[in-house]
Amino acid sequence: MKRIAQRVSFQFRLAQAAKRDAKSPRLPTLWYENKDGQRWVPDFDKEDGTNPPPGYHYQWSRNPLTLQDNCLKINTPEEVAACPHPEEDIRKTYGWIDGVEGRECARCKGSQTKNVSDPWPDKWDSSGSYNLMSGNSGYSADLVLALSRPSPAELLKAFERGYVGSPVVFELADAVILAASGCERCMNALAYRYGLDWGYARGSKDWDAAGTTCFICRRGPRIWEMLERGKR
Numbered sequence: 001m002k003r004i005a006q007r008v009s010f011q012f013r014l015a016q017a018a019k020r021d022a023k024s025p026r027l028p029t030l031w032y033e034n035k036d037g038q039r040w041v042p043d044f045d046k047e048d049g050t051n052p053p054p055g056y057h058y059q060w061s062r063n064p065l066t067l068q069d070n071c072l073k074i075n076t077p078e079e080v081a082a083c084p085h086p087e088e089d090i091r092k093t094y095g096w097i098d099g100v101e102g103r104e105c106a107r108c109k110g111s112q113t114k115n116v117s118d119p120w121p122d123k124w125d126s127s128g129s130y131n132l133m134s135g136n137s138g139y140s141a142d143l144v145l146a147l148s149r150p151s152p153a154e155l156l157k158a159f160e161r162g163y164v165g166s167p168v169v170f171e172l173a174d175a176v177i178l179a180a181s182g183c184e185r186c187m188n189a190l191a192y193r194y195g196l197d198w199g200y201a202r203g204s205k206d207w208d209a210a211g212t213t214c215f216i217c218r219r220g221p222r223i224w225e226m227l228e229r230g231k232r
Contacts, residue, residue: 029063032056066136067180073132075109080126083108139179143187146194147175154195161201165229167194183214193228202228 031041032052040056043049052059085105093102093111102113103120110124146154147170158167170178182190185207191199200206202224216223 030059030061033058033060063136063138065138065141067139067176069135069137071132071134072129073109074129075126077126080105080108080110080124083110083124085110085124137180139176140187140191142196143179143191143194144172144175146196147178147190148172150194157195157197158193159195161192161195163193163195163228168226168229178216181214182216183210183212185210185212186214186216189224190227 028041031039033039034055034057038056040052042052083105086107089106091104091106093104096102096113099116100113101116102111104111105124108124109128109130110126111128112120112124114120145151150158150167150169155167178190179187185200185202188199188210189202189207192201193199
């Protein structure tokens with residue numbers, strides 16, 4: 001036990017030294033462009049650093065800490081056949097080769113294609129799918145990193161909290177799903193177990209007070225037995 005603690009402590013000192021020496025640049029997540037594609041990045045540290053110069057009318061933004069969920073509706077022949085395809089719901093589709101045209105019914109998402117010189121067929125194609133709904137959820141970057149590549153400092157803190165065994169290490173994509181999909185108390189319990197500076201233990205008063213649920217909670221003790229393996 002003492003040897004493990006000494007090794008983790010040594011790794012912690014190395015990690016702290018590396019953190020002091022390496023300072024990565026912050027990449028922009030919001031910027032403006034003019035008609036020539038020239039970019040202007042706001043400086044949020046300055047009082048007047050957020051108003052774009054004249055001519056910069058195109059605002060670009062990206063959010064790297066977002067997970068998107070999409071629900072697609074699969075077209076069915078029965079729904080397309082039952083649709084009356086009213087004229088006001090029919091939209092032209094594009095991207096066809098010369099001499100071919102297409103259209104889609106916005107109500108049932110059925111589609112048709114034909115040669116330009118031919119009449120429209122009676123039957124509508126029901127293949128494909130369409131986006132029914134989408135949703136975004138954010139996640140904590142430090143939690144994702146701890147789940148996928150825990151640092152020596154985090155391992156040491158987890159050890160001090162009573163977690164002797166090595167934590168389960170997730171692939172980056174799985175870590176993002178966990179961090180973005182878990183409820184309030186599971187996120188805090190994961191942060192606590194993986195040695196972050198925030199969070200609280202599973203089963204603590206804060207855990208009970210939160211009262212939230214998610215797919216991690218609903219799977220019961222089995223998943224937490226895996227996550228908390230080696231706890232003394």
